[in-house]
Every structure is written in C-alpha cells, then in structure tokens.
Amino acid sequence: MKAQQYRELSLEERGSKLGDLQRQLFDLRSQAVTEKLENTKALKNVRRNIARIKTIMRETK
Secondary structure: OOOHHHHHHOOHHHHHHHHHHHHHHHHHHHHHHEEEEEEEEHHHHHHHHHHHHHHHHHHOO
C-alpha cells in the first residue's frame, strides 16, 4: 500500500494493519531461515510498509 492509502485508514485500522504486517514479517523471516522463502524482496517491502504506518501514526499524534 502507498502512504496515502494508510492515511485514509482509521487509527484502529492502522493498528490492526500494523499487527498483521508484523506477523507477516515474522513468518517471512521464519521462511528465510528454513530456506523456503521464494521472494526475498517481500521482506524489504513488509519492513517498509511497517515503517510507513509507524511514521503516519507518529504524524497524527
């Protein structure tokens, strides 16, 4: 998702999405350790999305 799409979400939806992304990052890291990860770029994308959400949450406080 792009930053503008995250800004349109409510605070609760952002928190929920953040939790989902953190869980997804954990799963991707587990796959990377067991060498079952096919798309290595997915790790980078998820980390960036987490950073986007945290930045937007910090801006709105």
